[in-house]
Amino acid sequence: MKDIRISRLFTAKSHILTNQYLHSLCYDRGMLSIVPTPIGNLRDITIRAKETLTSCDAIICEDTRVTGQLLKLLELPKKEFISFHGYTDDGKADYIVERLQKGEHLCLVSDAGTPGISDPGYVVVSRVRAAGLQIEALPGPSAFLVALSASGLAINQFLYLGFLPLKKGRQTLLQTFKTEERTIVFYESPHRIQKTLSELATVLEDQPERTLVIARELTKMHEQIIHAKIATLHEVIKTMTVKGEFVVVIEGTR
Template identity: 45%
Template sequence: MYSGKGVGRLYVVATPIGNLKDITLRALEVLKGCDFIACEDTRQTRKLLKHYGIEGKELLSYHEHNEEQAAKEIVERLKGGESCALVSDAGTPCISDPGYRVVKLAREEGIEVTPVPGPSAVTAALSASGLPTDRFLFVGFLPRKEGQLKEALKEAVELPYTVVAYESPHRLEKTLTLLSELYPDATVALFKEITKVNEAFLKGTPEELLKELRERGMVKGEFVLLFPPGRERVEEPEEVLRKLLESGMKLKEAAKEAARITGRPKGELYKLGLKLLGK
């Protein structure tokens, strides 16, 4: 069904992020029909395949440490007419997971790449957070080095749209502690173990989150941090406009967005922007 003469096809297949029932019928069809599966961890993928009775499928290891070489091997097989399903341990490949290199190389070689949509911790967290979703920024995992982490947190707190980040359990307390020192009054939303048995949602200041996490013994697991738009804490039109311009927006777009946020006339804000830019 998926392979044949000529060039094969690469399927980018989203898999469950926790609950094994969160997989699409189409994803199962592709996993059954493809010639081989490129996966981040063969052990994790075997669990999924076993759960759905998919047997005898060839699994090729593809992860951050062998991406370059594995991508070449996969593309050569695709050029030979085979079809491949690319999966990560959980969620959608390439979203803070391996996959970019093989997709890029396949595209460059003229091979068709087909997305098979499904679970993603980013969109799952956004959809259930109650935060604005018309504009958001996903920044992946937060930096490990303190200086870079400070800059990332400053940006996340002040940008005029929702910011989504991943954080590992062994760094979460450090990140929230640093955030409480820098921005003690900032509001943060936190998802733990989305779709899993111990799923939880918390919202409050960094100190409030730390206290609740410790009291409830919730510092282990997978976490998604969400920062509400900075506009919820900014009132002055000039300040709103300045932050939009500093985020990289062009003046025309910044004036339009500032008008939407503040309710002030776009023309007035455009003129204010010219002054801020020294024009």
């Protein structure tokens, strides 16, 4: 009976406010839609995301080639692209605000995942919000959340670090892992993953039973999730595949 009620709810079009209708309500002010994109599997795109990308006037993106290929693979109509790379594009942020003030509907995407997480998208959102313009954020995928969910570790509280610093403050940060009670999660590149894991094995050597999870190529064909203990990490490093994108999850101290 519950499934029937849910089905009726989602098929009763008269009770659903579509993206296009919501946009029409504030068209005179313009709207910025924050649209997450798949992190590897195209089937993870949502119906709402496809509708929004179809109805918008232009798409703000990091790499126009990546976004163009995404639209092509999803069989969505071609759109005007506005490339944005962060603080260096300060003038571009003003341009985006001006277009929204004219009543346009713009979408913000990242190369993969949810805009604003470890990418410059938050700069656009901050400027648009400061201008008092309409913003809507669509829910969607993020690699670190997928890794946390698959880790089997406690995630009622966690510490997300993005990418670890390369030099300044790196060792100081790693030392804090010894006493961090929350689950720790961060991204790492294939070029640095072995070095980072080796550093963790050294820093946390006094906690040999602490669990660490290495997630590679999440949602993609070669997805791999490795569970290890700090005590066995050096052996994992010797045999692991270093291709692809990595998320590292570390159990908090008990």
